[in-house]
Amino acid sequence: MPDAVVVGRETGTAVTETHSTEARGDSGPEAARLVASRVLDVPDFPKPGIAFKDLMPLFADGQAFRQVIDEIVAYHGRASFDAVVGIEARGFVVAAAIAYATGVGVVPVRKAGKLPRAAYSASYALEYGEATLEVHQDAFTAGHRVLVVDDVLATGGTAAATLDLVERAGGTVAGFTVLLELSFLGGRQRLAPRPVHALLTV
Ligand code: AMP
Numbered sequence: 515m516p517d518a519v520v521v522g523r524e525t526g527t528a529v530t531e532t533h534s535t536e537a538r539g540d541s542g543p544e545a546a547r548l549v550a551s552r553v554l555d556v557p558d559f560p561k562p563g564i565a566f567k568d569l570m571p572l573f574a575d576g577q578a579f580r581q582v583i584d585e586i587v588a589y590h591g592r593a594s595f596d597a598v599v600g601i602e603a604r605g606f607v608v609a610a611a612i613a614y615a616t617g618v619g620v621v622p623v624r625k626a627g628k629l630p631r632a633a634y635s636a637s638y639a640l641e642y643g644e645a646t647l648e649v650h651q652d653a654f655t656a657g658h659r660v661l662v663v664d665d666v667l668a669t670g671g672t673a674a675a676t677l678d679l680v681e682r683a684g685g686t687v688a689g690f691t692v693l694l695e696l697s698f699l700g701g702r703q704r705l706a707p708r709p710v711h712a713l714l715t716v
Pocket of ligand 1: 566
C-alpha cells in the first residue's frame with residue numbers, strides 16, 4: 515500500500531511525498547516508482563478535502579521527465595498515432611514533449627473561450643457546477659489517429675469530454691495516457707471500453 519511521508523511545510527500546509535513500496539502502473543513497477551518518487555501530495559488544494567497530486571517535481575527533473583515520455587512512446591509505439599492532444603494545462607507539458615519526441619503535431623484542448631477560431635465544445639459535470647472544454651473544428655484531418663494525454667485521471671469527466679471532442683473533430687482516439695491515476699475515483703471504468711494507460715495507479 516502506498517504511504518505518505520511529510521517532507522516539508524510551506525505556508526502552514528503540510529506537503530507530503532508519496533512513496534510506494536508496491537508502485538503499480540501499466541508500464542510496470544519501475545516507471546510507476548519513478549512517478550511516485552516525484553509527485554507531491556498537497557492536502558486541501560485547491561479546496562478543503564482535495565489531495566492535489568502535484569507533478570511539478572517530475573516535470574522539473576529533466577532525466578525523469580525524459581524517461582516517462584520515452585515510456586509513454588514505447589507503450590503506444592511511435593508509429594501508432596498521427597497527433598497528440600494535451601488537456602489544459604498540465605497536459606500541454608506532456609503532449610508537447612511526446613510530439614517533439616515522435617515528430618507529430620500537438621493539438622491543445624482548452625477551457626472555454628480560449629481558442630480563437632470555430633471550436634467544438636463539450637461540457638461535463640464537476641463536483642459543483644460544470645466545466646467546458648473546446649477544440650478547434652479543423653484540428654484533425656479525417657482519420658487522424660490521436661493520442662490524448664493528461665497529468666492526472668480522477669473521475670474521468672475531463673478525459674471523456676476530450677475523447678468526445680477528438681471524435682467530433684474527425685480524429686480517431688489511438689490511446690489515452692496519464693502520468694497518475696486515482697483509481698478509487700473510477701475514471702478508468704467511466705472511460706471503458708476505451709483503454710487507459712497510467713504510469714502510476716494509486
Ligand atoms: P477528472 O475530470 O475528475 O478526471 O479530473 C481530471 C482533471 O482534473 C485533470 O486535468 C487533472 O489535472 C485535474 N485533477 C483532478 N483531480 C486532481 C488531483 N487530485 N490532483 C491533481 N490534478 C487533479
